[in-house]
Amino acid sequence: MSEPLLKVRGLALGYDRTDAVKGIDFDVHAGGVVTLIGANGAGKTTTMRGLSGLLKPRAGSIRFGDREIARMPAHQIARLGVVQAPEGRQVFAEMSIAENLAMGAYLEKDPAAVARRRENVLSRFPRLGERLSQSAGLLSGGEQQMLAMGRALMADPKLLLLDEPSMGLAPLFVEEIFSIVADLKREGRTILLVEQNAQAALEIADYAYVLESGRIKLHGPAQEIADNPEVASAYLGM
C-alpha cells in the first residue's frame, strides 16, 4: 500500500491542565474518506484543531505528504492544501455569501481559477448562488453549513477536513449534506470526516476510527466497524 497522504502518530492535545487527546495514530490515504466517530467530548474537534494548526500539539507528529506540519502555524497548513470546514460552521456572518466564498479562495491569486471554483461551488450549492449579496448571518443553519463547505472547497483542498457537518441540522439538510459528501468522494476528494452521526458517516467512509476519551478504541474498514456489536450498541443506537 502507498504512503498515506496524512499520517498521524502519537498525537496528544489539550487545553490548560486537561488532556483531550492522549496519543492517537491514524492515516488518511489519498482519494479516500476516513471518518473519526465518537461521543461528545471524545476529542474529535480537538483533533481537528490540532490538524489545522489552531491548537499546538503537546506531542506527536502529523505528516502531510512529505511535510511535518505538527508545529506549523495554521495559515501555512492551509497553504499546503489542508482545509477545514470547522465545527459550528463559523461562516463570516457579517460578510456577504460572495465575500465568504472569496475568503475561501484567499490563497489563490489567479482570478480565472477562483472563477472556475466559484462556478463549481455554486452549481453544487445552488441556494448560495441565489443570494450572493446577502449576509451569511441571515442564512439558516443548513445553508450556513453549505456555505462553510463551499468556502472550504473554494480553496481546492488536497485534504478536506469536515468537522460535524450535520450537527444541529434538520433531517432534510442532513441528508443533503451527506449526499454532497458522497459526491465529493466520487469525484476523488480526500476527506477526513468527523461526525456524531456515526451511522451516516460509516455508510460513506472507507475506513473508520472510533475515538473514546481521547484514545482510538477501534479502527477498521467502515463496514466492519458498522457491524461491530460494541459500536452498534454504543454509537448506532441498536
Added chain:
Amino acid sequence: MLAQQLLNGILSGAVYALFALGFTLMFGVLGVINLTYGFYFSTGAFIALYATHYLHMPIWAALPFAAAVTGLIAIVIDELLLGPLRRAKAPELSSLMVTLGATLLLYSLMTAWFTTDIRRFPPAVFDGGAFEIAGLRITLSQILIVATTALIVGALALLLQKTRLGLAVRALAENPDAAQLMGVNAGGIVRLVSFISGALGGAAGVLIGLNYNAIQPYMGEAMMLKGFAVIIVGGLGDIRGAVIAGLVLGLLESVTAGYIASSMKDAVGFLLLVLTLWFRPVGLFGRVAAKRA
C-alpha cells in the same frame, strides 16, 4: 459668524474622525482597547515638529513621515505589550491593564525628555498664506487638514471594502480562527492594522498640532477622552460611525463655543457620550450583539 464656526467645527471634527478611526480599527480588528493609542497622537506631533525644525521638511512631507514612523512605533509597542497576551489568550481586562501601565510610563518618559513646555512649529510651516473663499479666510494648513482626512478615510474604506487584504482584515476581525483556516496570516494582519492605526493617530496629532500650533506630551491624553466618546457614540469598531461621530462632535463643539460658552465646549462630547449610552448603547452604527451560534 456661523460659517466660521462651521468651518472650525469641520476642521476639528475631521481630526477627531481621523483619530477615532485608528482607535476603532484597533479595537474592531485586534479586539483590544489599547490605551497607548493617545501616545501615538503626541508622538506623531513631536516627530513632525522635529522633522520640520531639524530636517527642514515641508509640512506636506513631514506629515506622512511622522505618520509612518508612528505606525512603526505602534507595531513595536503592540508586539511588546499585547503579543504575549494574544498568544496566552489572556482576558480582555489584562490588555486594558497592561496598556494603562504602559501609557503612564510612555508619557512620563516623554515628559522627562521634552518637558511639558508647549512647542510650536517653525513659522515657515505656515508660509503659503491663506485664501478667501466666500468671505471665509482659509489657511493652507486648514486645507491640509481636510484634504488629509478625506484622502485617508477614502483610502481606508477602499482598502477594507474592495481589496483582498481588506477582506482578510475583516475576516480576522470577525472570526480569527476561521480566517486562519482560510490561510490568513494573523500575525501579518495584526502588524498591518497596528501600523495603520498608529499612523492614523500620528497623523491626527500632526494635524491638531498644526491647527492650534501647540505641541506638548500630554496632548494625546485630552484627545483620548474625546476619542473614547467618538468611538462609543459611533459604535465600537465601526469605521463609518467613527467618521460621522467625529464630525458631529467637532461641529457641536464649535457651535457650543460660538453660541453658548466656550467653557462648555469640552463638555459636549461627554454629554453626547452619556446620552448615547442611555438611549442607544451600541452607538449610532453599532450592531446589537446577535451573532448566531
